[in-house]
Amino acid sequence: MNQMHFHVIKEDDLFLVCRPDGEVPDPVEDSFGYGLYTRDTRMLSRLTFSVRDVSWRLLHADTSANYQAVYRYSSGGCGNQADLSQQTLFLTRRRFVTGNDLVEEGIIENFSNERITLDMVYQVAADFRDLFEVRGYSPADLHRTISCAQSSVSLVFSYVALDGVACKTTLDLHVLPEEEDVQDESGVNAQRDAHQDAREERKVSTSVDHAAGQLSFGIAVPARGKRRWFLRVRPEVAGRLHPNLPNGAVHASQEHTSHRAWVSGSPERMAQQYADWMDSVPRVDGDEGFASWYERGMRDVRMLLTHLGYGPFPVAGVPWYAVPFGRDSLITALEILICRADIARGTLATLAALQGVTRDARRDEQPGKIIHELRVGELTRIGELPFGPYYGSVDATPLFLCLAAEYLAWTGDLAFIRALLPVVERAFHWMDHDGDRDGDGWIEYFREAERGIANQGWKDSGDAVSHVDGRLAEPPVALCEVQAYAHRAHAAWARIYRLLGAPDRAEAHHRRARQLAARFLETFWLASEGLVAFGLDAEKRPIGTAASNMGHCLWGGVLPADVARQVADRLLQPDMFSGYGIRTLSTREVRYNPLSYHNGTVWPHDNAIILAGFAQYGLSGAVAKLAGALLRVSAQFEMRRLPELFGGLSASEAPHPVPYPVSCSPQAWAAATPAMVLQSVLGMQPDVPQGRVFIHPVLPEGCDRLLVQRIRLGEGNLSLDLRRDPFGRTQVKVLENTTGCRVEQGVKGGMPWLAEAGI
Secondary structure, eight states: OBOOSOEEEEETTEEEEEOTTSOBOOTTTOOSOOEEEETTEEEESEEEEEETTBEEEEEEEEOTTSSEEEEEEEEEEOTTOTTOOTTOEEEEEEEEEOSSOEEEEEEEEEOSSSOEEEEEEEEEEOOOOBHHHHTTOOOTTOOOOOEEEEOSSEEEEEEEOTTSOEEEEEEEEEEOOGGGOOSOSSSOOTTOOTTHHHHHHHHOOEEEETTTTEEEEEEEEOTTOEEEEEEEEEEEEOSOSOTTOSOOOOSOOOOOSSHHHHHTTHHHHHHHHHHHHHHHSOEEESOHHHHHHHHHHHHHHHHTEEESSSSEEEOOBTTTBOSOBSHHHHHHHHHTTTTOHHHHHHHHHHHHHTOOOSOBGGGTBOTTOOOSBOOOSHHHHTTSSSOTTBOOOSSHHHHHHHHHHHHHHHHOOHHHHHHHHHHHHHHHHHHHTTTSTTSSSOOOBOOOSTTSOSOOSSOOSTTSSBOTTSOBOOSSBEEHHHHHHHHHHHHHHHHHHHHTTOHHHHHHHHHHHHHHHHHHHHHHEETTTTEEOSEEOTTOOEEOOOBTHHHHHHHTTOSOHHHHHHHHHHHTSTTTBOSSSBBSBOTTSTTOOTTSTTTTOBOHHHHHHHHHHHHHTTOHHHHHHHHHHHHHHHTTBGGGOOOSOBOOOOTTTOSSOOBOTTOOSSBHHHHTHHHHHHHHHHTOEEEGGGTEEEEOOOOOTTOOEEEEEEEEETTEEEEEEEEEOTTSOEEEEEEEEOSSOEEEESGGGGSHHHHHHTO
16 A cells, blocks of 8 residues: 655644654754645744653554544663563654644553653754745745744744744643543543643643753653643744735634643544534445545545635645645636535635736736736745746636636526626636737747746646657647637536626627637647647647647537547557556657656546546546546555555556655645546536536446435535446436436436537
């Protein structure tokens, strides 16, 4: 089973990255990037625990709750206490994040018949480095002066950034006295009397050394007894994320004199929030593997949600992309529409607030353009980097329009769509003007920002877009999938404008979609190779490499049915399909490398969009095959958590998928993949405004039943039972339908908004 070489726990904008043994080592000793982060800033760069003369052996680690991590160790020897054998002491370190604080609870249990005296030390440090520095970017002439103050039980690290923003990390230590100690592991004892706080402060024996970055304390553990302590880490960063975002809350808590005020109930409260979240999404049963994969994905999506003032919004992933993104957040929201449409609404509203308003070449910004990402670390704030926000995504704007249309299809929320119209119209204007800089009808990208991103599609690494001879494509580049997204946007909004009573606008978008589809087939379809060109380069020459992007064109609905079938067949050939998933690049291509970020690896979200395209054209065999592969590969990863990407070696070359060394995990669009797979195997396309929902179910290979309950449509629920009959066919039964929509089955329902528009 593939395991990551780091653990992450997260809530809102606060997350901790540590080694699998629970430690956050000195970055000089291990430069991976472990630490406690908020606002793109490492607020704690070291957190290690030791007991003098005692060595520890990790027994078990559990981070499955996402907001909490539990590490259990046994003693490997007790130094100067020679009469004590190994495994005499049992240490539990339990951490949780609340969005404001990181709290560690420590418990040492003594299973000997003798009292043991121990000297404990936390080594801590805060370097306040920008996340880009942590990842290797070296700004010129940036030297930080970090101060540290102390009290008997606290350390406070402080730093004032070059732009005047104040950063502070406070560490508070509370050691419970022996006679007051508790015998439960929950961290809460409601029976403790009101005088405990004062007794704690009187009995604790601690020392703080800010020069050495130490919080140390001595305890005596009774025979057959235990002792307990708490360490709280409280990061604070002043200021707002962005002038257009109302959420300017500083990560801070009130001062408290007792651990109980900031520990009591927090893990239980977080557990209840996750339970409520799982109750709010459809329930999946019938196949244990699919149900487990789906549940892990839903829990990870919940972990990656943040609130920026406009509703729930998914950040891209941890540890490196826990910030607002355009493309990543939009695709995640599209994937999870079957589970929670309110995430789409929150994503649309948040990105609308950050829509481009001017032309700023330093940030690749133009009016109407949707952001690529928003960073708020020091390097961005002082202008060293262009990400506050940065607009270097060519696909985020048409994806925004697609998501808005899909949100309406799932909810019927016409009032929100009306309120969004000015943003929508500016986005379409960008597609027609700045997005099409040479006026040829294709949306192209070209980097203007000196420190921006060269390739501005989802494959945005520097070597991601190349010709068949390996030459990099010269920009401006018109990517195939971007034109398909634009086609879907025009076709869908033709329908929406009819609903809004604007027939002229509807006809204009209808006409644009038909023209785009015809020109796309003529220009991008390479019939002799049986594939869609990756894109067009600066000379308008087709980029003929076989890349997974052509599968997105199926989701965009831009191809006629017979060509769509050929594309699906091409994607499932052995050079593209590894057995674990569809590769980003064919093994036949010059630049193929199974461990190159975009030139041969397998990305779950990429496969999810391709699968949705298969389903949209009613390609049941292709749906069953690819969905089955993704289901099987999920079992190869720890907790069934699909990472951002993994290696492209085939199942015949490697018995298990090869992990990509610095893959984010969890990553939002990978976590949301099982939700889009679920929608695809149901063949589900709702049309709530017209009171109907289309389904064309097909079970994944290796899966004989799926029971899906409480799919939210409009104001009601839909529940479906899929079973494989003795002839291998998928049969479906409607168990519940309170949506007010009639359920229609068949391939014809695959793209109702296209069929209706006559496209």
